[in-house]
Amino acid sequence: MTRPVIIALDFPTAETALAFLDRFPASTAVTVKIGMELFYATGPAIVRAVQERGHAVFLDLKLHDIPNTVEAAMRVIGRLGVTYTTVHAAGGHVMLAAAKRGLLAGAQSQGLAAPQLLAITQLTSTNQTILNEDQQIAGSVQQSVVHYAKVAKQSGCDGVICSAQEVAAIHAACGPDFLGITPGIRPASAQADDQQRVMTPAQAAAAGSNGLVVGRPITQAADPRTAYQQILTEWSD
Numbered sequence: 001m002t003r004p005v006i007i008a009l010d011f012p013t014a015e016t017a018l019a020f021l022d023r024f025p026a027s028t029a030v031t032v033k034i035g036m037e038l039f040y041a042t043g044p045a046i047v048r049a050v051q052e053r054g055h056a057v058f059l060d061l062k063l064h065d066i067p068n069t070v071e072a073a074m075r076v077i078g079r080l081g082v083t084y085t086t087v088h089a090a091g092g093h094v095m096l097a098a099a100k101r102g103l104l105a106g107a108q109s110q111g112l113a114a115p116q117l118l119a120i121t122q123l124t125s126t127n128q129t130i131l132n133e134d135q136q137i138a139g140s141v142q143q144s145v146v147h148y149a150k151v152a153k154q155s156g157c158d159g160v161i162c163s164a165q166e167v168a169a170i171h172a173a174c175g176p177d178f179l180g181i182t183p184g185i186r187p188a189s190a191q192a193d194d195q196q197r198v199m200t201p202a203q204a205a206a207a208g209s210n211g212l213v214v215g216r217p218i219t220q221a222a223d224p225r226t227a228y229q230q231i232l233t234e235w236s237d
């Protein structure tokens with residue numbers, strides 16, 4: 001099973017995103033995450049442009065709406081040939097099952113493999129205070145994350161987005177094949193920024209993460225290719 005280091009392509013325009021990507025040699029196929037900022041600015045054209053360069057796409061739009069709306073939107077996403085996409089687990093099991101249905105129908109209509117559906121559990125920017133006070137969810141962050149992972153699995157999702165701090169507990173609860181893809185990754189020397197639940201690439205590997213999502217430590221590095229290679233090495237060792 002591939003365990004990618006996924007580069008979060010958080011840029012405001014197609015030009016800046018593609019100029020960044022073109023710093024990687026054509027022979028280096030990477031997986032890139034296209035999130036809300038870039039997708040809202042450019043639409044599906046950016047997905048095609050990245051795919052034409054030979055890279056795999058994780059389309060991270062974090063859908064959260066009524067089941068009918070999410071199913072219809074996922075039908076559109078399913079036609080794009082992306083590898084992963086996201087939905088919020090907080091939308092509940094009916095919405096998650098609708099998301100999966102839409103994704104399968106969209107992919108099938110184009111003869112494509114269905115993207116892996118990943119449910120957002122608790123954002124890696126969420127801490128204990130935000131969970132208990134703002135969201136009014138009792139218990140620990142890990143308990144909430146594992147609960148959402150179980151709901152996501154029962155609803156047909158292929159895995160979750162969580163912190164690497166929770167991956168071992170998710171695999172214990174949902175099985176080793178249920179994906180735990182982990183943002184909130186920071187090399188030991190990097191600042192946490194707005195991330196609350198962080199781990200280094202080596203810690204995430206030891207915890208059993210199925211893939212890293214890394215943005216600023218690569219995109220804002222003086223030498224992004226070297227930063228990417230260093231994370232890849234630490235992750236693979």
Ligand SMILES: O=c1ccn([C@@H]2O[C@H](COP(=O)(O)O)[C@@H](O)[C@H]2O)c(=O)[nH]1
Nearest residue numbers: 008035122123124183184213214215216
């Ligand atoms: O819980 C989550 C879900 C998604 N993300 C996304 O991952 C990247 C992380 O970027 P960094 O610059 O490495 O912090 C970003 O696109 C987020 O939208 C997340 O961080 N946490």
